[in-house]
Amino acid sequence: xxxxxxxxxxxxxxxLTISLPTAEGQRAEAVRGxxxxxxxxxxxxxxxxxxxxxxxxxxxxxxxLPGGARPVGRILFEERDLLASGRAxxxxxxxxxxxxxxxxxxxxxxxxxxGRQMTEHVRFHLRLSQHAADTVAVEMLDRVRIPNPxxxxxxxxxxxxxxMRQRIAIASALAAGPKLLIADEPTTALDVxxxxxxxxxxxxxxxxxxxxxxxxxxxxxxxxxxxDRVYVMYAGRVVxxxxxxxxxxxxxxxxxxxxxxxLPHGSPSDHPLRALPGSPPAIGRxxxxxxxxxxxxFAEDICRADVPDLMPxxxxxxIACPIDPLAAVPA
Amino acid sequence: xxxxxxxxxxxxVLPRRRFLRRSAWTQPLGLVGLALLVAIVLMAVxxxxxxxxxxxxxxxRRFMAPSAEHWFGTDQLxxxxxxxxxxxxxxxxxxxLQLVIMASVIGTxxxxxxxxxxxxxxxxxxxxxxxxxxxxxxxxxxxxxAALGPGLFNAxxxxxxxSWPIYARxxxxxxxxxxxxxxxxxSRLLGVSSARALWVDVxxxxxxxxxxxxxxxxxxxxxxxxxxxxxxxxxxxxxxEWGSMVSDGSKYFDKWWLSVFPGxxxxxxxxAANFVGDTLRDAxxxxxxxxxx
Amino acid sequence: xxxxxxxxxxxxxxLRFVLRRLFVGVLLCLGVTLISFILTQVVPGDPxxxxxxxxxxxxxxxxxxxxxxxxxxxxxxxQYALYLQRLVQGDLGESQQTHRxxxxxxGQYLPATIELASAAMILALVFGIALGVIAAIKRDGWxxxxxxxxxxxxxxxxxxxxxxxxxxxxxxxxGIAPGVGRLNPGGKAPPAITNMFTIDSLLTxxxxxxxxxxxxxxxxxxxxxxxTVGSITRFTRAAMLESLNQDYVRSAxxxxxxxxxxxxxxxxxxxxxxxxxxxxxxxxxxxxxxxxVESVFSWPGIGQYAYKSALALDLRAIMGVSLxxxxxxxxxxMAVDLIYALIDPRIRLG
Numbered sequence: 001x002x003x004x005x006x007x008x009x010x011x012x013x014x015x016l017t018i019s020l021p022t023a024e025g026q027r028a029e030a031v032r033g034x035x036x037x038x039x040x041x042x043x044x045x046x047x048x049x050x051x052x053x054x055x056x057x058x059x060x061x062x063x064x065l066p067g068g069a070r071p072v073g074r075i076l077f078e079e080r081d082l083l084a085s086g087r088a089x090x091x092x093x094x095x096x097x098x099x100x101x102x103x104x105x106x107x108x109x110x111x112x113x114x115g116r117q118m119t120e121h122v123r124f125h126l127r128l129s130q131h132a133a134d135t136v137a138v139e140m141l142d143r144v145r146i147p148n149p150x151x152x153x154x155x156x157x158x159x160x161x162x163x164m165r166q167r168i169a170i171a172s173a174l175a176a177g178p179k180l181l182i183a184d185e186p187t188t189a190l191d192v193x194x195x196x197x198x199x200x201x202x203x204x205x206x207x208x209x210x211x212x213x214x215x216x217x218x219x220x221x222x223x224x225x226x227x228d229r230v231y232v233m234y235a236g237r238v239v240x241x242x243x244x245x246x247x248x249x250x251x252x253x254x255x256x257x258x259x260x261x262x263l264p265h266g267s268p269s270d271h272p273l274r275a276l277p278g279s280p281p282a283i284g285r286x287x288x289x290x291x292x293x294x295x296x297x298f299a300e301d302i303c304r305a306d307v308p309d310l311m312p313x314x315x316x317x318x319i320a321c322p323i324d325p326l327a328a329v330p331a
Numbered sequence: 332x333x334x335x336x337x338x339x340x341x342x343x344v345l346p347r348r349r350f351l352r353r354s355a356w357t358q359p360l361g362l363v364g365l366a367l368l369v370a371i372v373l374m375a376v377x378x379x380x381x382x383x384x385x386x387x388x389x390x391x392r393r394f395m396a397p398s399a400e401h402w403f404g405t406d407q408l409x410x411x412x413x414x415x416x417x418x419x420x421x422x423x424x425x426x427x428l429q430l431v432i433m434a435s436v437i438g439t440x441x442x443x444x445x446x447x448x449x450x451x452x453x454x455x456x457x458x459x460x461x462x463x464x465x466x467x468x469x470x471x472x473x474x475x476x477a478a479l480g481p482g483l484f485n486a487x488x489x490x491x492x493x494s495w496p497i498y499a500r501x502x503x504x505x506x507x508x509x510x511x512x513x514x515x516x517x518s519r520l521l522g523v524s525s526a527r528a529l530w531v532d533v534x535x536x537x538x539x540x541x542x543x544x545x546x547x548x549x550x551x552x553x554x555x556x557x558x559x560x561x562x563x564x565x566x567x568x569x570x571x572e573w574g575s576m577v578s579d580g581s582k583y584f585d586k587w588w589l590s591v592f593p594g595x596x597x598x599x600x601x602x603a604a605n606f607v608g609d610t611l612r613d614a615x616x617x618x619x620x621x622x623x624x
Numbered sequence: 625x626x627x628x629x630x631x632x633x634x635x636x637x638x639l640r641f642v643l644r645r646l647f648v649g650v651l652l653c654l655g656v657t658l659i660s661f662i663l664t665q666v667v668p669g670d671p672x673x674x675x676x677x678x679x680x681x682x683x684x685x686x687x688x689x690x691x692x693x694x695x696x697x698x699x700x701x702x703q704y705a706l707y708l709q710r711l712v713q714g715d716l717g718e719s720q721q722t723h724r725x726x727x728x729x730x731g732q733y734l735p736a737t738i739e740l741a742s743a744a745m746i747l748a749l750v751f752g753i754a755l756g757v758i759a760a761i762k763r764d765g766w767x768x769x770x771x772x773x774x775x776x777x778x779x780x781x782x783x784x785x786x787x788x789x790x791x792x793x794x795x796x797x798x799g800i801a802p803g804v805g806r807l808n809p810g811g812k813a814p815p816a817i818t819n820m821f822t823i824d825s826l827l828t829x830x831x832x833x834x835x836x837x838x839x840x841x842x843x844x845x846x847x848x849x850x851x852t853v854g855s856i857t858r859f860t861r862a863a864m865l866e867s868l869n870q871d872y873v874r875s876a877x878x879x880x881x882x883x884x885x886x887x888x889x890x891x892x893x894x895x896x897x898x899x900x901x902x903x904x905x906x907x908x909x910x911x912x913x914x915x916x917v918e919s920v921f922s923w924p925g926i927g928q929y930a931y932k933s934a935l936a937l938d939l940r941a942i943m944g945v946s947l948x949x950x951x952x953x954x955x956x957x958m959a960v961d962l963i964y965a966l967i968d969p970r971i972r973l974g
Binding site for chain 1: 870871872874875876877878879880881882885889890893894897967968969970973
């Protein structure tokens with residue numbers, strides 16, 4: 001049997017750089033040389049604060065970047081370069097790559113019935129009759145545990161709660177049978193009690209449908225519940241990547257460590273809650289050298305001068321930091 | 332597009348909403364409008380020096396086509412159309428201005444009272460506004476003129492009756508939004524009386540939008556006054572009013588210059604006012620601009 | 625009281641909405657009659673001469689009859705009650721110009737105006753929505769700039785002047801457009817069904833009359849539509865920009881729907897609901913614009929009737945017109961709100 005590593009990944013982003021127009025009429029790079037790969041059936045988490053470029057990275061896969069944004073690099077989906085060919089991007093969008101957004105209260109169209117929103121893209125992509133598309137949609141609604149799916153098809157978004165709407169949004173995204181689901185903060189807008197249900201749902205769907213998921217979140221708690229592998233982004237760059245368990249148990253980049261220290265843990269006594277000082281830099285005002293150095297406890301002169309490369313430190317593990325904080329920090 | 336998914340640039344809470352973005356003054360449309368308005372006002376002021384003839388001087392042959400001597404030709408009484416168009420600015424502009432000032436003052440007071448007191452007073456005033464807005468403006472103005480007698484000033488009064496509600500609505504809605512702003516709330520908490528808060532905190536925020544609205548309504552005022560004069564209910568002969576000049580011209584259909592030039596004058600003034608008003612409206616804070624719809 | 629409240633909330637959402645809207649509509653109509661009463665009976669210092677004209681007012685017999693009939697010696701509230709009573713019976717008084725009841729006159733002239741205003745409204749909606757959508761899609765590009773200038777010109781041009789100029793150019797100079805009026809001189813009107821010639825000729829299959837009627841309505845309808853095209857364009861652009869910025873439009877794009885579907889179905893729908901409301905309000909302005917257009921195009925509608933009455937200072941006739949127009953405006957806006965409620969499931973289903 002071929003191991004996972006020899007199989008080409010489902011999605012592979014190589015050297016992606018995205019620049020945005022600034023108010024002053026210049027261009028600023030918001031994403032800088034990101035490499036990212038997702039295997040089949042894999043859940044990859046992409047973490048970072050707002051402005052880190054994680055959402056732009058995800059939108060570029062769908063070709064949904066805001067007007068004026070210019071992506072450079074390669075986005076290979078099953079060997080097709082989505083950046084090189086507009087047609088490839090269009091044929092993939094919605095059919096093979098689907099997306100759910102943060103706020104289910106606004107992501108569904110308020111004036112179209114659930115049935116319409118569940119089936120229109122299914123009919124378009126799979127060339128199904130309305131009847132056949134209805135069958136697919138009802139099955140999918142049932143799969144995300146919407147009670148009375150047949151009746152729900154005739155109803156409208158405002159008649160459902162936030163959690164239910166997010167389930168519907170997920171069902172709608174998956175109805176056309178995509179291979180990759182991009183979930184942008186899918187639980188952030190929901191009540192804590194509802195969040196766990198949505199996360200379990202995504203996990204279950206991954207197994208049932210052999211789905212790959214790119215999970216974008218600033219919440220490492222959500223990440224730890226779901227992701228197989230984790231990428232951490234800061235100021236448009238990937239600063240750490242690795243298997244979820246490794247990264248969360250032993251963060252090697254000071255930024256990842258800072259994020260984790262800011263999380264409440266089980267036992268407060270041995271892990272004092274510590275907030276990251278400062279705030280993430282705005283696009284166009286990224287500091288020179290390692291963009292994190294102004295907030296870093298370990299920053300040295302080299303950090304201010306050179307941009308650190310993402311260097312492998314262990315199998316499947318890489319960090320972009322010249323200093324190994326594990327050695328520098330007393331345990 | 333999907334801008335909303337981007338992280339917003341850090342929001343700085345300004346103590347006061349700035350009423351215009353600076354870029355308003357670099358918009359070509361607004362500048363063109365402003366230049367046109369200035370030119371027209373100059374034209375009105377300098378009328379006696381710009382025109383060789385007086386507006387009611389009947390010196391020339393009747394119905395002369397435009398020529399080097401009479402740029403816009405002469406009318407049915409042998410008056411110089413160019414002179415009448417130039418002097419016409421001295422009629423239309425002041426009356427329209429008068430109209431806008433009266434309507435905005437009445438509307439502002441009504442809106443402020445409605446927004447400040449709320450409750451049944453608000454209800455009565457705003458229903459009255461709805462009511463007036465239900466009436467067709469020109470026709471109601473015609474009725475008022477018919478009751479008071481024709482004449483430009485009566486026409487102005489008539490149009491004031493139908494145009495105050497728009498100001499009342501804007502002022503009221505501004506008042507209601509601003510009242511809940513944190514800085515107004517905080518000065519209330521500091522014990523500032525609400526009347527004083529209205530004056531100190533709210534007034535600066537209402538004045539800007541009011542000016543924009545007045546600019547937009549100025550064009551409308553010129554149009555409706557000209558319309559009433561066209562119908563014979565506004566300016567009375569021999570006043571050189573553009574609307575009534577167009578009306579005179581319509582009786583001599585083949586003498587196109589009689590109505591084309593005064594009509595163009597109306598179009599230019601209204602267009603200029605709308606260019607300025609529209610540019611200003613675009614530069615308004617989007618939440619404020621919403622009240623204009 | 626609480627029983628009333630509970631049973632009110634037990635009503636279906638849509639019905640509650642309709643009832644509330646009807647109630648407001650009736651109140652507005654009442655208010656309109658009050659204003660009309662004040663203008664005809666109270667404002668003129670001498671209602672007799674204002675309503676009858678100076679010549680009749682100098683005849684003591686006529687004056688006495690008039691005072692008796694309108695109860696001018698009674699206190700104002702009672703006068704208003706009498707006024708309302710006559711109104712309900714369809715009595716708007718007599719036009720001093722035509723010497724016929726104003727109601728009869730209005731009945732004769734109204735269909736022509738409704739026909740003209742409806743044709744203009746259709747044109748305004750088609751052009752206004754199309755231009756507004758294009759402007760929104762091409763935001764800040766040259767089509768947007770051009771459309772902005774067009775729509776500003778539309779709300780700036782004096783209607784009566786445009787009517788004259790187009791008539792001069794297309795009829796007098798180019799001979800493309802037919803002359804004024806609803807039909808050619810001497811043309812026979814189709815059998816009266818609705819008294820709207822285009823519809824009547826269509827219903828009775830008189831194709832020649834139909835095409836004449838259409839050719840006669842195009843120019844005045846276009847001129848009348850210009851202002852509304854401007855305002856609907858601007859509003860459509862704003863509504864579309866707002867709608868295109870919504871998350872659900874991004875969702876539709878993420879689902880890979882063709883751009884045409886995203887715009888026409890997902891973005892347009894909420895914008896359309898808003899546009900319908902604005903169109904309702906614009907209809908009122910359009911009806912009053914008929915005064916200026918009809919007088920130039922000799923269109924025998926209530927606008928021209930109001931114009932002639934105003935010249936004769938025939939207060940009753942003008943007030944009759946404004947009353948009718950105001951009521952039409954209120955009814956149209958009520959209908960528009962109902963359409964809105966039907967389009968929007970959030971109101972329809974609560």
